[in-house]
Amino acid sequence: MTSTPRDQSGEPNPLHALTLDELRRRTSMKWRTHPADVLPLWVAEMDVPLARPVVRAVTEAMELGDTGYPFGTAYAEALAAFAGKRWGWDDLAVERTAIVPDVMLGVVEMLRLVTDPGDPVIVNPPVYPPFYAFVAHMDRRVVEAPLDPGLRIDLGVLEETFRRAVAGGGRAAYLLCSPHNPTGTVHTAEELAAVAALAERHGVRVVADEIHAPVVTAPDARFVPYLSVPGAERGLALMSASKGWNLAGLKAALALAGPGAAADLARMPEEVGHGPSHIGVLAHTAA
Numbered sequence: 001m002t003s004t005p006r007d008q009s010g011e012p013n014p015l016h017a018l019t020l021d022e023l024r025r026r027t028s029m030k031w032r033t034h035p036a037d038v039l040p041l042w043v044a045e046m047d048v049p050l051a052r053p054v055v056r057a058v059t060e061a062m063e064l065g066d067t068g069y070p071f072g073t074a075y076a077e078a079l080a081a082f083a084g085k086r087w088g089w090d091d092l093a094v095e096r097t098a099i100v101p102d103v104m105l106g107v108v109e110m111l112r113l114v115t116d117p118g119d120p121v122i123v124n125p126p127v128y129p130p131f132y133a134f135v136a137h138m139d140r141r142v143v144e145a146p147l148d149p150g151l152r153i154d155l156g157v158l159e160e161t162f163r164r165a166v167a168g169g170g171r172a173a174y175l176l177c178s179p180h181n182p183t184g185t186v187h188t189a190e191e192l193a194a195v196a197a198l199a200e201r202h203g204v205r206v207v208a209d210e211i212h213a214p215v216v217t218a219p220d221a222r223f224v225p226y227l228s229v230p231g232a233e234r235g236l237a238l239m240s241a242s243k244g245w246n247l248a249g250l251k252a253a254l255a256l257a258g259p260g261a262a263a264d265l266a267r268m269p270e271e272v273g274h275g276p277s278h279i280g281v282l283a284h285t286a287a
């Protein structure tokens with residue numbers, strides 16, 4: 001008889017809960033893009049069962065026919081509680097949040113608020129490739145400020161890039177990936193405060209994609225929310241339970257504004273908030 005594999009804490013390892021045959025019954029992008037004999041390891045869909053509270057929330061909604069339009073701030077309130085507990089961030093202001101369909105569409109909407117067509121959007125390669133496609137598709141210019149050889153943000157390169165980006169007179173934004181994908185680099189509070197200072201000095205607006213924040217559990221790395229660092233008051237951020245709880249198919253994410261960006265977020269068109277699904281919001285809230 002084989003015993004259930006356990007993780008370091010002695011809990012059953014969720015990566016062993018589903019068999020390969022069960023996983024191959026999934027019909028999502030990961031499992032259907034390549035032929036059936038390929039073991040797909042290319043996209044961030046998790047090979048684990050869903051967390052029970054998520055299954056319960058979605059099942060209850062189905063049984064109740066609670067399948068209308070999303071309403072209210074429950075997702076933001078849940079995130080605020082999570083942020084306090086997990087990251088010691090007690091200042092997440094629910095009134096400065098908005099639901100968006102997912103993180104990438106949220107990024108696009110935040111960039112739309114703080115830049116105009118043709119304006120530069122700075123990224124740190126190597127970085128999540130869709131940053132390029134989404135920015136190009138919204139008629140902004142991708143400008144690269146590569147990470148340093150240690151795969152950390154190169155503050156010298158970033159400052160020079162900021163300086164050149166605003167030299168033309170337009171507006172500029174910095175699309176910060178925090179934690180960084182694909183390197184896994186978790187930016188420190190000092191690095192983020194330095195980024196905020198540079199952005200303020202050069203008039204560059206920061207949009208932080210923090211989708212991987214909940215998956216940082218390494219004892220030697222602590223995720224720091226960008227909006228929690230001094231000087232980041234004019235920043236915007238995107239958070240979501242989609243990576244941490246495998247909810248990409250249950251569309252929802254949250255846009256967050258610092259106090260100095262509240263007026264920008266308030267300009268987000270109402271229809272953007274109609275994109276997330278009510279079931280997605282319920283699932284993310286439960287997560």
Ligand SMILES: Cc1ncc(COP(=O)(O)O)c(C=O)c1O
Pocket residue numbers: 044102103104105128177181209211240242248253
């Ligand atoms: C850095 C980063 N941002 C955004 C996304 C996509 O998120 P969403 O599906 O919420 O748009 C991913 C997906 O892996 C990602 O790695």
